[in-house]
Amino acid sequence: MKSAKPCTDNPSACVNGAVRRTSRRLGQIYDEAYAPCGLKATQYAVLNHIAKAGTPKMGELAQTLVMDLSALGHTLKPLVRDGLVELRVDELDRRTRRVLLTEQGVQTHAAAKRISNKMAERFDLAFGREAAAQLRQTLDLIASDAFAQALLAQADD
Amino acid sequence: MKSAKPCTDNPSACVNGAVRRTSRRLGQIYDEAYAPCGLKATQYAVLNHIAKAGTPKMGELAQTLVMDLSALGHTLKPLVRDGLVELRVDELDRRTRRVLLTEQGVQTHAAAKRISNKMAERFDLAFGREAAAQLRQTLDLIASDAFAQALLAQADD
DNA sequence: ACAAATTAGTTGCGTACGCCACTAAATTCG
DNA sequence: CGAATTTAGTGGCGTACGCAACTAATTTGT
Numbered sequence: 001m002k003s004a005k006p007c008t009d010n011p012s013a014c015v016n017g018a019v020r021r022t023s024r025r026l027g028q029i030y031d032e033a034y035a036p037c038g039l040k041a042t043q044y045a046v047l048n049h050i051a052k053a054g055t056p057k058m059g060e061l062a063q064t065l066v067m068d069l070s071a072l073g074h075t076l077k078p079l080v081r082d083g084l085v086e087l088r089v090d091e092l093d094r095r096t097r098r099v100l101l102t103e104q105g106v107q108t109h110a111a112a113k114r115i116s117n118k119m120a121e122r123f124d125l126a127f128g129r130e131a132a133a134q135l136r137q138t139l140d141l142i143a144s145d146a147f148a149q150a151l152l153a154q155a156d157d
Numbered sequence: 158m159k160s161a162k163p164c165t166d167n168p169s170a171c172v173n174g175a176v177r178r179t180s181r182r183l184g185q186i187y188d189e190a191y192a193p194c195g196l197k198a199t200q201y202a203v204l205n206h207i208a209k210a211g212t213p214k215m216g217e218l219a220q221t222l223v224m225d226l227s228a229l230g231h232t233l234k235p236l237v238r239d240g241l242v243e244l245r246v247d248e249l250d251r252r253t254r255r256v257l258l259t260e261q262g263v264q265t266h267a268a269a270k271r272i273s274n275k276m277a278e279r280f281d282l283a284f285g286r287e288a289a290a291q292l293r294q295t296l297d298l299i300a301s302d303a304f305a306q307a308l309l310a311q312a313d314d
Numbered sequence: 315a316c317a318a319a320t321t322a323g324t325t326g327c328g329t330a331c332g333c334c335a336c337t338a339a340a341t342t343c344g
Numbered sequence: 345c346g347a348a349t350t351t352a353g354t355g356g357c358g359t360a361c362g363c364a365a366c367t368a369a370t371t372t373g374t
Contacts, residue, residue, distance in 0.1 A: 014273055015280050015289065016180075016187040017202040018296040021223045023173075023180045024331075025300045029308060030173040031332080042360065045174040059322065066178045071361040073324065078359070095322045095369045116171055123172050126307045127299070132172065138292060139175040142284070143182045150283045151186060181361075184330095188362080199330065216352065228331040230354065235329070252339045252352045 033119050037112045038082075044116060046075060047084065047101065047109045055098040057090070066143050084108055190276050194269045195239075201273060203232060204241065204258065204266045212255040214247070223300050241265055 030041035039047070049064055050056065056064075062072040076099065079085040084105035090096045101109060124132045141147055187198035196204070206221055207213065213221075219229040233256070236242040241262035247253045258266060281289045298304055 013277055013293075014187075014198075014202065014205075015277075015293060015296075016183040016198050017205075018293050018300070019176060019180045019183055020199060020202065020330090022296045022300040023176045025223045025305060026173040026176055028332075029305060030171075040359065041171075041173050042177060045171065045177065048171075048174075057322080066182045067360095068362050069323065070325085070363080074362095075360065093322085093370075097323070120170055120172075122308055122311045125311065126304065131295075135295060136170075136172060136175050138288075139172075139179045143175070143179040147283065148182060148186060151279055154279045154282065177360090185362075197329065214352080224330095225332050226353065227333080227355085231332095232330065250340070250352085254353070 030119060033115055034112055037108055037115065039108065039112050042075065043079060044109075044112045046072075046079065047105060047112065048116070050085065050099050050101055051106070051109050055088075055100045057096045058087075058099055059096065061099055079105075187276060190272055191269055194265055194272065196265065196269050199232065200236060201266075201269045203229075203236065204262065204269065205273070207242065207256050207258055208263070208266050212245075212257045214253045215244075215256055216253070218256055236262075 027041060034041055034044055037044075046061075046065065049061060053061065053064070058072060058076075059069060061067075062069045065072065067075070076085060076087070080087060083102055086100050086102050086105075087097045088100065090098050127135070184198060191198055191201055194201075203218075203222065206218060210218065210221070215229060215233075216226060218224075219226045222229065224232070233242060233244070237244060240259055243257050243259050243262075244254045245257065247255050284292070
């Protein structure tokens with residue numbers, strides 16, 4: 001009869017707390033790994049998405065990264081300042097800005113990509129390739145709009 | 158022969174990026190959930206750890222939360238300002254500060270705890286109780302010192 | 315065509331976090 | 345016992361994020 005409320009008092013009963021704790025840990029490790037490029041791990045993530053998307057609108061990028069639009073704007077600021085990224089008004093819709101990598105941005109991204117690959121290999125080795133793949137999939141699911149809606153929908157109980 | 162480098166170009170090839178993205182998503186949802194208490198999700202996590210530990214030293218708390226000591230200090234500041242938490246010099250070792258909940262801190266934590274439990278139930282329902290438990294365990298592992306060392310140890314290749 | 319509503323971003327403010335440099339208190343050791 | 349070292353926190357600075365309020369550009373409804 002103890003199965004009703006499983007692990008309420010567990011240190012990480014709250015998934016959100018557990019994710020943030022993990023985020024802090026990985027942040028330290030990955031920030032250090034990317035340091036030779038002069039990038040933070042978060043900045044690499046942004047550059048990488050830009051590189052893959054080409055010249056996305058800020059809104060598109062924000063959505064992909066599950067990031068508030070204003071947060072993306074803030075995050076982009078140091079990258080623009082350091083000449084890795086450029087914002088350009090879209091001539092067809094002058095409200096939107098296109099984000100693109102500068103020449104230097106491409107260079108830096110390439111170097112960071114090598115580090116990223118190395119880190120991915122390390123992670124797979126330490127955690128197991130299978131398990132790592134499954135974890136990534138799980139995280140993607142939880143970060144998805146659909147899951148958020150499923151969670152929010154229960155508010156109407 | 159394509160199995161050598163599995164999913165390097167996947168959006169979340171980088172576990173760190175995936176965790177952060179998930180963290181942002183959950184942050185929005187949980188921050189909103191805790192809003193009635195006047196707390197952010199992160200603040201609840203801190204209060205909860207304090208409540209469980211009693212009157213921990215700052216350093217102990219930081220370690221538990223996998224947080225930089227100075228970061229903890231910063232995070233505590235608004236909580237102290239709002240009268241939820243108090244810092245007290247340990248008379249046996251005047252270097253260390255003990256963290257403790259004020260009367261109001263206990264009240265607020267109790268209210269937040271109810272919300273936390275409700276959210277945990279919702280999460281379990283949306284994600285599956287089994288899967289959720291396993292995920293928490295996985296996250297705890299990745300956040301552990303041991304795993305960090307396993308990851309760092311590979312730097313000597 | 316034009317006022318109202320919608321969409322895309324920005325700015326200001328506050329919290330979240332980490333690193334480095336610095337202070338203070340304790341511990342170690344010659 | 346007093347100097348050097350270690351340990352615990354703080355403060356400054358910079359990035360990471362989100363919300364609310366505001367501006368500018370586009371779309372819609374009549």
